[in-house]
Amino acid sequence: MTAQDTAPSTTELKTPTSADLAQVFTTERPPRPSAWAASTTFGWRALLKIKHVPEQLFDVTLFPIMMTLMFTYLFGGALAGSPTDYLQFFLPGILVVSIVMITMYTGLAVNTDIEKGVFDRFRTLPIWRPAPMVGYLLGDGFRYLIASVVIVTMGLILGYRPAGGVTGVLAGVAVLLLFCFALSWIWTMFGLLLRSEKSVMGVSMMLIMPLSFLSSAYVDPSTMPNWLEAFVNVNPITFAVDSVRALMNGDWPGTDLLWLAILGAGLIAVFGAATMRLYNRK
Amino acid sequence: MSDAAIEVRGLVKRFGGTAAVDGIDLTVPAGTVYGVLGPNGAGKTTTVKMLATLLRPDDGEARVFGRDVVREADAVRGLVAMTGQYASVDEDLTGQENLVLLGRLLGYSKKAAAARSELFLETLGLTAAARRQVKNYSGGMRRRLDIAASLLSVPQLLFLDEPTTGLDPRSRNQVWEIIRAIVDQGTTVLLTTQYLDEADQLASRIAVIDEGKVIAEGTKGELKASIGLGSVHVRLRDADRREQAAAILAETLAADIQRDADPVALTARVREQADAGGGPVSEMAAHQTGVALGELARAGIVVDAFSMGQPSLDEVFLALTDRPATTEEDAA
Numbered sequence: 212m213t214a215q216d217t218a219p220s221t222t223e224l225k226t227p228t229s230a231d232l233a234q235v236f237t238t239e240r241p242p243r244p245s246a247w248a249a250s251t252t253f254g255w256r257a258l259l260k261i262k263h264v265p266e267q268l269f270d271v272t273l274f275p276i277m278m279t280l281m282f283t284y285l286f287g288g289a290l291a292g293s294p295t296d297y298l299q300f301f302l303p304g305i306l307v308v309s310i311v312m313i314t315m316y317t318g319l320a321v322n323t324d325i326e327k328g329v330f331d332r333f334r335t336l337p338i339w340r341p342a343p344m345v346g347y348l349l350g351d352g353f354r355y356l357i358a359s360v361v362i363v364t365m366g367l368i369l370g371y372r373p374a375g376g377v378t379g380v381l382a383g384v385a386v387l388l389l390f391c392f393a394l395s396w397i398w399t400m401f402g403l404l405l406r407s408e409k410s411v412m413g414v415s416m417m418l419i420m421p422l423s424f425l426s427s428a429y430v431d432p433s434t435m436p437n438w439l440e441a442f443v444n445v446n447p448i449t450f451a452v453d454s455v456r457a458l459m460n461g462d463w464p465g466t467d468l469l470w471l472a473i474l475g476a477g478l479i480a481v482f483g484a485a486t487m488r489l490y491n492r493k
Numbered sequence: 494m495s496d497a498a499i500e501v502r503g504l505v506k507r508f509g510g511t512a513a514v515d516g517i518d519l520t521v522p523a524g525t526v527y528g529v530l531g532p533n534g535a536g537k538t539t540t541v542k543m544l545a546t547l548l549r550p551d552d553g554e555a556r557v558f559g560r561d562v563v564r565e566a567d568a569v570r571g572l573v574a575m576t577g578q579y580a581s582v583d584e585d586l587t588g589q590e591n592l593v594l595l596g597r598l599l600g601y602s603k604k605a606a607a608a609r610s611e612l613f614l615e616t617l618g619l620t621a622a623a624r625r626q627v628k629n630y631s632g633g634m635r636r637r638l639d640i641a642a643s644l645l646s647v648p649q650l651l652f653l654d655e656p657t658t659g660l661d662p663r664s665r666n667q668v669w670e671i672i673r674a675i676v677d678q679g680t681t682v683l684l685t686t687q688y689l690d691e692a693d694q695l696a697s698r699i700a701v702i703d704e705g706k707v708i709a710e711g712t713k714g715e716l717k718a719s720i721g722l723g724s725v726h727v728r729l730r731d732a733d734r735r736e737q738a739a740a741i742l743a744e745t746l747a748a749d750i751q752r753d754a755d756p757v758a759l760t761a762r763v764r765e766q767a768d769a770g771g772g773p774v775s776e777m778a779a780h781q782t783g784v785a786l787g788e789l790a791r792a793g794i795v796v797d798a799f800s801m802g803q804p805s806l807d808e809v810f811l812a813l814t815d816r817p818a819t820t821e822e823d824a825a
Contacts (some may be wrong), residue, residue, distance in 0.1 A: 224620035224637065227686040228666045229677035235616050236647050236678045239599035252597040256583070259594075263585050263626060328579035332642065335545050337597050492549065 240413040246339035253346020258353060270316060279365045282429065290430060295370040300367040302373075303456035304428030307387055309362060309424055310355050311448060315415040318396045321412045322400030322422040335488075341487055348395050352388055361382045364386050373460035386468070390451045393475035396405035396482035403489035428452045447474050498523040498650050498681035506539050506705075511716075513539040515705035521683060521698075523558075527675050529685040536705040537685040541652050542675030544683070545575045574643035575652040577644065580635045582627050588638050591625040592645060597805040598729060599646050616651055617671070640671060646743060648727060650681045657691060701813060703727060708813045718749030721732065724802065725761040725782050730795035732756040738794050745785040746778075757797075761785075762812060765801035 225267060244252065282305060291301075296387030321344070324330055333343050363371075363380060373380050374398065398415060405411045426448040432440045443449055450471045457464035499521035506514040514536040521527040531537045546566040553563045557569045562609055564593055575581065582591045605681040610671030614623045626710045627635060636656060643651055646771065657665040676682055686692050692699050692713075701709040701714050709716060725746065729738055730747055737757055739750045748761040763778045782801055789796055 224634070225665070226670045227616045227618070229674045231616050231676045232644075232678055234549070235612050235644075240646070241602070241605070244598060244600045248600075249598055252594060255597075256586070256594055259590055260583075260585050328577045328581035329583045330547075331542075331547055331575065331577055332581035332595070333598075334547055335570055335573060335575050336595075337567055338598055342598075383543055 218408045226379065241438065243337060245340075248347060249338040249342035250345040252301055253343050255346075257347060257350020258381070261350070261354070268354070268357065270313055271354045271362050274313070275305075275358045276365055278309045278312075279305050279362055279369075283369060286429065290328045295343065298366060298369055298371045300314045300431075300456075301429065302362070302371045302457045303383060304426075304452050306359060306383075307455050308367075308423045308426070308428045310358050310387060311394065311451070312419055313355065313421055314351065314391050314395050315398055315412075317347055318398030318400075318402035318411045319399075319408055320347060321399050322405065322408050325403060331372050340491065341483070344396075344399050344486055344490065347399065351395065355388055355391055359387065367374060373457045373459045373461075379459045379461045383455040383468030386471070387451065387455050388460060390471060390475060392480040394447075396486055398481055398487045400482050403486060422446055425466065427456075428454055432458055447471075447478075450474060470472050495558075496523060498519060498525075499527075499557055499683065501540075501544070501553070502549050503542065503557045504543060504555055506536075506543060506548060507551050507792065512705050514543070516548075517702065517705065517707055519700055519707065521538040521681065523681050524674065524676070524679055525698065526682045526684055526696045528692035529683065529702060530692045531685070531689070531701055532687060533703040535702045535777070537702060538579060539705075540702070541575070541685060542729060543652050543682065544646070545573055545652050546570055549576075572645055572648060573650045573652065574648035576636075576639045576643045576654065576656060578655045578658060580627070580639050582635065582638050583628060584628040586711060587624050587626055587696075588619055588630070588634075591627060591638060591642060595642050595645050611643065614765070617641045630665075631662050633667065636660060636664070641670070648680060650683065653682060653684045655685055658687065665691075675727035685769075703813070714716055725785070726800045727758070727759045727765065727789075727796055728755075728798040729757045729760070730797050734794045735759060737792060738789055740795075741788045741792060742785050745788050746781050752763065 246364075278330075279302070283298055283301060285296045285300070286298035291297035330343075375383070397418070401411050401414055405414060425443055426446050427443060428448065432443040432449070435443060450467050454464045454467040454471050457467065469471075497520050499519060501517055501519040504517045505512060517536070518539055519527075519529075519540075523531060525807055529537050529540065540546065543550050544557060544562060544705070546562050547562060548567050552739065560568045560572070561700065562569050582588075583594070586594065591612055592610030593603075594607045596609050599606075599611060611620075613622075616619050617640065618635055619634060619641065622634055627638060630638065634721060639655075641655075656672070657668050659820065660668065669691070672682060673682070684692070695709055696713070698712055699710070700707050701716070719724075725742070725748070727738065728744070729735060739752065742748060742759065742761045743750050746761050746763055748763045751760040751762065752758075753760055763781070779801070788798065
């Protein structure tokens, strides 16, 4: 802590007098911020935290690289003849799965934050109530964007050639980010509901592992036994993977997108409401 | 608008089976510092959290400047600010970023929020530390930033929940200065504290709470009169002589004797005598204490340590809670 040397110690700090305070106690106040302004302000807070604690970008850089490399070379030869051929099918899948896995850290962030006094301050402000939660998700959206860039770049290096071109890839990433925004309300709920970081992590893993593996991300569901295929076909992650894969391939997955939109709205309605209920009661 | 900043009737909050706040009534006049005195776990923080709309009361009613804290929570949030026991600032951010963040959340534009944060950092003497992360601040600086964050909105009512807990004496005095300056601006302050001298220094009225109930309420003068004058602590060499010593002290001091957990320790609470009048009571108490020590020596009881002083919070509590119910100890 070399910065400490240059700072004055508390005992040297100037203590304000009544006259000093009278000058800053202006009674006119600006109008309250809109819901959007309050949410983006909290999003800005999340970005500041990334600036001050850049280590937290590990999970959106190294983790996706590891996932992409590992599964491309592990399954590539067996499933598609060669890693490059597999990658054409697999890259959109690993993109969705990696980022869905990263969303779970939102719950951890909420859980560690709630223990701190700063949360009490936010809750005594006259602002749109969900703003702090939406702020997390906006800040996380930035992290997912980084992860997406990392994975797609990695894919391009390894030989992935998206038929949808730049537009297709951008559309795919956009759909993925919207889906993650909706999905994350599950984690904010757990972040508020569960007592410790460990339990948030445990419960999130329990949900995320089967959902991400039992989806269309790694293999074509038609190769699976009927009972498993039935499950995979109703798995929300499958809808996300199929939509993103189609968009990146240059197709228009109308039905999948519609289902995904309905699903997203449902997630927000159910888990968003549950999150806010817990937030107001905490 | 009513004259009272806070009106609380029969407030109750239960956690699980136990009532943390068990039917509290309070009336806090606007423009004053109101002290809520109590030990850890008395229900101070829970009460403040309900008033600040952070917790929902299970029963009873609370109004802040006439607004109900449950039904008109948002209006109440526009009037109050709170500086909690644990710093209500973001440790990962710098002091300046914290204030800009709050300024933005209060509705200031980017530019206005930046200007306002500079102004408050300057006023609270934090300009030099503005661009350092709060986690590197000293306790006193953190508390100042916390107070700055609360003042940014110029609240009509400020909750200060144990604002000096964990601060060194110098920083504590500085926080007291700041609190006095805040009240001068017309802001009402509800201060919770574990320290009798803090309440004594700052508050005009004090409520003493214990186990979720108000056990005494009044001006400082009223409260002191009910607590008594002070206490005499005695440590004996020989635990076997304690009963004898207790009898001697009870007689010479006309005091209530408390047997401490330590088998050689005794505490005598010197009470105001009905016939003592208003004046030199403490002098009389000091004189009587001298006499009492003499009596102990005459009886051959060795006193290893002795002290006399203003009532501590413990003693305030013993004086206030003992009185009607647990007098059997004194009657022994």
